[in-house]
Amino acid sequence: MQKLLEKKHPLAIRWMHWINFPLLTMMIWSGILIYWANQVYGIRLFGYELFKFFPPWFFEISKVDFWGYKIPDYLPPWAYEWTNIPQRLAEGMQLHFFFMWLFAINGLIYVIYTIVSGEWRSILPVPSSLKRAPLVALHDAHIVKEKPPQGKYNDAQRIAYTSVIVMGMGSVLTGLSIYKPLQLSFLTALFGGYEWARWIHFWLTISFVLFFLVHVFQVIMAGWRNFRSMITGYDIVDAVEPNAEPIKAGEEATV
Amino acid sequence: MSKDIDKEILVEKVREFERRTGHTVDSFPDDPQNTASILGEHRYLSEPMSVEDAKKEMSARSRRYFLSIGATTLLGIIGWRSLSDETKDLLFKSKDRLLLKTFEFNESVSQFFFRPTKLAPEFPPEQVTPIRTNGFEGLEQEIDVAAWTLTVAGLAGRVDDLVITMADIKKLPRTEMITEFKCIEGWSTIVHWAGVKFSDFAAVYKPKTTSGAPPDVAGKPEDLLPYVAMSTPDEKYYVGWDMPSIMHPQTLLAYEMNGEPLRPENGAPLRIASPTKYGIKQIKRLGRIEFTSERPKDFWAEYGYDWYSGH
Numbered sequence: 322m323q324k325l326l327e328k329k330h331p332l333a334i335r336w337m338h339w340i341n342f343p344l345l346t347m348m349i350w351s352g353i354l355i356y357w358a359n360q361v362y363g364i365r366l367f368g369y370e371l372f373k374f375f376p377p378w379f380f381e382i383s384k385v386d387f388w389g390y391k392i393p394d395y396l397p398p399w400a401y402e403w404t405n406i407p408q409r410l411a412e413g414m415q416l417h418f419f420f421m422w423l424f425a426i427n428g429l430i431y432v433i434y435t436i437v438s439g440e441w442r443s444i445l446p447v448p449s450s451l452k453r454a455p456l457v458a459l460h461d462a463h464i465v466k467e468k469p470p471q472g473k474y475n476d477a478q479r480i481a482y483t484s485v486i487v488m489g490m491g492s493v494l495t496g497l498s499i500y501k502p503l504q505l506s507f508l509t510a511l512f513g514g515y516e517w518a519r520w521i522h523f524w525l526t527i528s529f530v531l532f533f534l535v536h537v538f539q540v541i542m543a544g545w546r547n548f549r550s551m552i553t554g555y556d557i558v559d560a561v562e563p564n565a566e567p568i569k570a571g572e573e574a575t576v
Numbered sequence: 577m578s579k580d581i582d583k584e585i586l587v588e589k590v591r592e593f594e595r596r597t598g599h600t601v602d603s604f605p606d607d608p609q610n611t612a613s614i615l616g617e618h619r620y621l622s623e624p625m626s627v628e629d630a631k632k633e634m635s636a637r638s639r640r641y642f643l644s645i646g647a648t649t650l651l652g653i654i655g656w657r658s659l660s661d662e663t664k665d666l667l668f669k670s671k672d673r674l675l676l677k678t679f680e681f682n683e684s685v686s687q688f689f690f691r692p693t694k695l696a697p698e699f700p701p702e703q704v705t706p707i708r709t710n711g712f713e714g715l716e717q718e719i720d721v722a723a724w725t726l727t728v729a730g731l732a733g734r735v736d737d738l739v740i741t742m743a744d745i746k747k748l749p750r751t752e753m754i755t756e757f758k759c760i761e762g763w764s765t766i767v768h769w770a771g772v773k774f775s776d777f778a779a780v781y782k783p784k785t786t787s788g789a790p791p792d793v794a795g796k797p798e799d800l801l802p803y804v805a806m807s808t809p810d811e812k813y814y815v816g817w818d819m820p821s822i823m824h825p826q827t828l829l830a831y832e833m834n835g836e837p838l839r840p841e842n843g844a845p846l847r848i849a850s851p852t853k854y855g856i857k858q859i860k861r862l863g864r865i866e867f868t869s870e871r872p873k874d875f876w877a878e879y880g881y882d883w884y885s886g887h
Contacts, residue, residue, distance in 0.1 A: 322627060323624040323625065323626065323627075324624070324625055324626070324627050324629075324630035325621045325622050325623075325624055325625070325630070326621070326622040326625075326630060326633060326634060327619060327620065327621050327622070328599055328620035328621075355762065356762070358760075358761040358762055359759070359761040359762030359763050361762075361763070410760065410761065410881075411876075411879055411880035411881045412880065414760075414881065414882065415675035415676065415678070415679070415880060416675065418678060418679065418682055418882070419674070419675050419678040422678075439618070441615075442612070442615040442616055442617040442618070443612070443617050445611075445615060446611060447611050447614050447615065449608075449609075449611070449614075450611050453609070453611070469609065469610075470607055470609050470610035470612075471610060471611070471612060472604055472610065472611065472612020472613075472615075472617040472619075473612070473617065473619075476611055479611060500887075501686065501689075501886075501887055502696070502756075502758070502851075502887050503694065503696045503851060503852055503886075503887035504686070504689050504690060504691070504694060504887065506694070506696060506697055510697070514697075515756055515758065515764055516764060519762065549638060552638075552641050552642070552645075553634075553637045553638050553640075553641045554637075555634060555637055556634075557630045557631070557634050558621070560624045
């Protein structure tokens, strides 16, 4: 059996993907520090509060006694301050309004690169993707045997990866409309006003966290070779693929 | 016809790419059920090789990447260890640390876009929300509203401070506005304010100018001293404002809130109200206003908050 090396991910995409990881982490962490100054969101159904993101006991957690010691006593000195939860708004804002530049610039370059290089062909869904994406999920869940045909990514991935870019833009735009609601009042109005912009900004963050959890789960399921290709850019593939038999571009032109 | 030409150009591009990178460019076979072929996605494949060769080349590439990641991490750790405590303090602890410098950078970006004519949205009276009170610094002592005076410093043509009363303030044109009050903590309320536009106040109590020329408050505001320092009578709370924000038509010296005279906890008898900045800058119970050329100190900025805090 002959093998091929397939170039999966261009160098630029790999850099921006991995740079985005610590940047988004910092944005979420500093966002939580800001959120703790006025943590109001939860999930309510018919007037009942089902869930609050940081319930009151969470803020008391560093005071809970475990066999004569409190949680901070178990932590190394550098981690000690992490348990000091409230009153970190200034620190959160400093970090948020520093890393926002890097996050937005990295995202912007990524979008431009994706358009210019033609990489968008790998991640954009088409209307019929909505039909195939559930089949992908059913196949992944071992309910349906056959796998819908795909390129580098399947249709569920296309929808997810395009959504997460749109979410990123949404975070930047709602963020700007909370940050400068007077100068960018048209933007704030577009999101339904200051309070709604903050609400959307918050839920987009929750969506990022959910995306991250699913993404990491899928990467683990896909295995080492898939993970390695996001670092080296390459993967080994069979010379003849059962799923998608490659046709040389030259031949295609003569068809 | 034109589609064939497009294809030829595409093939030409593909060949050029292949020459440049040594990859073979393949397309996914035509399949209306495959998004990859609908969008014309390409694959970049090497020439066929034996399993051993493929493995060998792949591990060579892997080794290179993982070694460079390891080396970079090591360099990072060594670099961090070799930084002196002074450098670390400068970066992360000092007054001029990177993150606080970023606040100033953001401020200048903000100021670049700030248009004094741009107004914040106003709301109909039925959208006014209950008052939410926060922040009691500088309000600890009892206030005798009847005996209250306001000291004004940095006035054009004067060396000494001027002391004025509520009656003087009330002589100035009254302005009402219903605007959003935004706390830096993240909540907001809608408040019906009444008072005097700061710009109307400055038109009568004229600030000094940078050039030394007589002030032209309406015509040449950029020549006025660039900052305003304000504090409570006990000077326990103090804020600094930039001139463009304080001269904004929606920045008021407010004496009424939701149709009633200001209550002591909301800043009686006179406070700043403005949708141009967070609540921390809208000082309650004014005691002193000073026009100044130096960037004034600011209570919350000393705790690491953004001095500008502007919207």
